[in-house]
Amino acid sequence: MIVTIDGVAASGKSSVSSGVAQALGVPYVSSGLLYRAATLLGLEASLDLHAAPHLLTLLGTHPVRLEPLAGGNRVWQGERELTDDLHSTRVDRGVSVVAALPEVREWVDAQLRALPEPFVAEGRDMGTNVFPHASHKFYLTASARIRAERRARERPEDVPAIEAALQRRDELDTVQSAPAPDALVIDTGPLDLQGVIDTILTRLR
Numbered sequence: 475m476i477v478t479i480d481g482v483a484a485s486g487k488s489s490v491s492s493g494v495a496q497a498l499g500v501p502y503v504s505s506g507l508l509y510r511a512a513t514l515l516g517l518e519a520s521l522d523l524h525a526a527p528h529l530l531t532l533l534g535t536h537p538v539r540l541e542p543l544a545g546g547n548r549v550w551q552g553e554r555e556l557t558d559d560l561h562s563t564r565v566d567r568g569v570s571v572v573a574a575l576p577e578v579r580e581w582v583d584a585q586l587r588a589l590p591e592p593f594v595a596e597g598r599d600m601g602t603n604v605f606p607h608a609s610h611k612f613y614l615t616a617s618a619r620i621r622a623e624r625r626a627r628e629r630p631e632d633v634p635a636i637e638a639a640l641q642r643r644d645e646l647d648t649v650q651s652a653p654a655p656d657a658l659v660i661d662t663g664p665l666d667l668q669g670v671i672d673t674i675l676t677r678l679r
């Protein structure tokens with residue numbers, strides 16, 4: 475069984491996926507972390523993030539591994555854990571450029587499709603492109619202001635700056651962020667985290 479939870483930036487995908495996965499007793503898979511890892515490594519190597527060949531060579535010679543767990547995903551490059559470095563403002567700024575590269579998307583998709591079922595997969599194109607055959611599909615939205623207010627509780631920047639950055643990322647990610655036609659779209663604005671998780675679990679049961 476595969477459950478897909480897609481949505482716009484900071485719509486609650488990873489928190490909701492973790493809650494749903496824990497309730498189901500399966501791991502969840504955060505596809506965005508692989509795009510973030512590629513971006514972090516490209517930045518650290520001072521690569522041009524618009525140019526796929528060097529990035530792909532780097533990822534080929536220093537493989538990145540996603541460890542999907544119900545409570546949270548971890549990302550490794552060899553013995554080095556990258557997880558805590560993947561949600562910086564610097565990575566946020568560059569990740570949409572890297573995620574637009576078809577070669578990088580193929581690299582991510584191949585890793586995801588190799589994972590053993592069952593799991594909950596979250597991202598942008600889990601229900602449309604990567605797992606179109608998934609049994610249950612969900613898509614999370616909320617206004618940019620609400621998402622920024624939530625994110626401001628975990629980052630030092632102010633709400634207007636976060637909102638502007640989210641809107642910019644929404645625009646850059648538009649191509650791969652359309653909901654699957656058979657996904658249930660959930661506006662998380664009026665719901666708390668548990669409310670979103672319960673909405674999904676009710677649909678699954």
Ligand SMILES: Nc1ncnc2c1ncn2[C@@H]1O[C@H](COP(=O)(O)OP(=O)(O)OP(=O)(O)O)[C@@H](O)[C@H]1O
Nearest residue numbers: 483484485486487488489490624625662665666667
């Ligand atoms: N329905 C909700 N009500 C209140 N807070 C929420 C809700 N959903 C998510 N949050 C909070 O919003 C923040 C962003 O959530 P989360 O990181 O899960 O989103 P995301 O879509 O995975 O983000 P990103 O796209 O950046 O990876 C977190 O602080 C989370 O606790």
Ligand SMILES: Nc1ccn([C@H]2C[C@H](O)[C@@H](COP(=O)(O)O)O2)c(=O)n1
Nearest residue numbers: 505506509569570573597598599647
């Ligand atoms: N399936 C996916 C997952 C993520 N992305 C891109 C879009 C985001 O800007 C970036 C980081 O994802 P997030 O951590 O915000 O979920 O990666 C994508 O294009 N496709």
